[in-house]
Amino acid sequence: MTYSGALYASEDSSESLESAQLRKIDFHIEQARAQGAARVLDVGCGWGSVLNRLVEVHGVEQAVGLTLSEAQAKWISGRSRGAVRVALESWADHEPDAPYDAIISLGAMEHFAKPELTIAEKIDSYRNFFTRCHAWLKPGGWMSIQAIAYGNLKREDFASSFIAREIFPESEFVRLAEIAEACERRFEIVRVRNDRKDYERTCAIWLEKLRANRAAAVEAASEEVVDHWDRYLDLCVRGWQLGATDLLRIGMRRIDHPRL
Numbered sequence: 001m002t003y004s005g006a007l008y009a010s011e012d013s014s015e016s017l018e019s020a021q022l023r024k025i026d027f028h029i030e031q032a033r034a035q036g037a038a039r040v041l042d043v044g045c046g047w048g049s050v051l052n053r054l055v056e057v058h059g060v061e062q063a064v065g066l067t068l069s070e071a072q073a074k075w076i077s078g079r080s081r082g083a084v085r086v087a088l089e090s091w092a093d094h095e096p097d098a099p100y101d102a103i104i105s106l107g108a109m110e111h112f113a114k115p116e117l118t119i120a121e122k123i124d125s126y127r128n129f130f131t132r133c134h135a136w137l138k139p140g141g142w143m144s145i146q147a148i149a150y151g152n153l154k155r156e157d158f159a160s161s162f163i164a165r166e167i168f169p170e171s172e173f174v175r176l177a178e179i180a181e182a183c184e185r186r187f188e189i190v191r192v193r194n195d196r197k198d199y200e201r202t203c204a205i206w207l208e209k210l211r212a213n214r215a216a217a218v219e220a221a222s223e224e225v226v227d228h229w230d231r232y233l234d235l236c237v238r239g240w241q242l243g244a245t246d247l248l249r250i251g252m253r254r255i256d257h258p259r260l
């Protein structure tokens with residue numbers, strides 16, 4: 001139940017998607033220095049895979065997730081014990097009752113700026129996000145982020161594409177330069193990876209699974225919906241292959257005495 005790019009041990013390994021997804025989750029937990037922490041926040045927690053892993057495997061006392069999806073919030077709270085908490089709210093409204101030791105956010109920054117914003121407004125929105133994360137984190141706290149970035153693709157070309165029109169009309173990819181500017185004097189960027197080949201492989205397997213289970217998918221949705229998602233995943237695989245999009249994995253440390 002994780003729907004962002006996996007992390008493979010190597011390009012030619014025969015590793016399963018499930019194993020690579022767990023590797024991705026553990027990578028971010030380690031990059032955020034979240035093991036054994038008292039409180040960790042997952043911004044855009046999806047179906048709760050990171051939250052569960054934090055408390056079940058990494059000894060975290062309390063894992064808090066934010067999502068905008070009612071279905072996800074219900075799913076998580078229906079299954080969670082006290083150590084996992086989920087809130088149906090945006091990071092823009094989040095007011096934690098205690099600080100966090102670490103923050104993780106996977107595949108969510110793509111939804112933090114609307115496509116109609118100017119670049120300056122987009123950076124402002126990211127700066128607002130980093131400023132809030134800075135305020136919520138304890139001194140010395142770390143963040144680990146994963147986000148799809150524009151690679152060799154122009155913003156205006158993406159805006160008119162099938163994916164932007166039909167699948168994610170409200171989404172906007174990030175740029176490393178925008179993140180770097182937005183987090184200045186709040187977070188120090190310590191590590192950046194571009195793992196687009198991992199996302200290519202993830203999408204190729206999602207597409208393979210959709211095709212292998214087409215009849216069941218059509219039964220659950222419709223021919224039209226399945227065709228839509230087939231086309232979407234096929235385009236994604238090609239986008240990753242060509243480097244139209246990059247997959248950023250960024251480790252950042254809180255700047256405790258920012259010169260504002």
Ligand SMILES: C[S@@+](CC[C@H](N)C(=O)[O-])C[C@H]1O[C@@H](n2cnc3c(N)ncnc32)[C@H](O)[C@@H]1O
Pocket residue numbers: 001002003004043044045046047049066067068069072089090091092105106107108111112
């Ligand atoms: C592509 S999903 C990724 C989910 C999960 N992190 C994963 O890797 O499986 C994006 C998630 O971000 C959440 N999200 C988008 N904008 C958000 C916001 N402003 N505040 C909190 N969550 C947000 C969505 O509700 C969704 O859970």
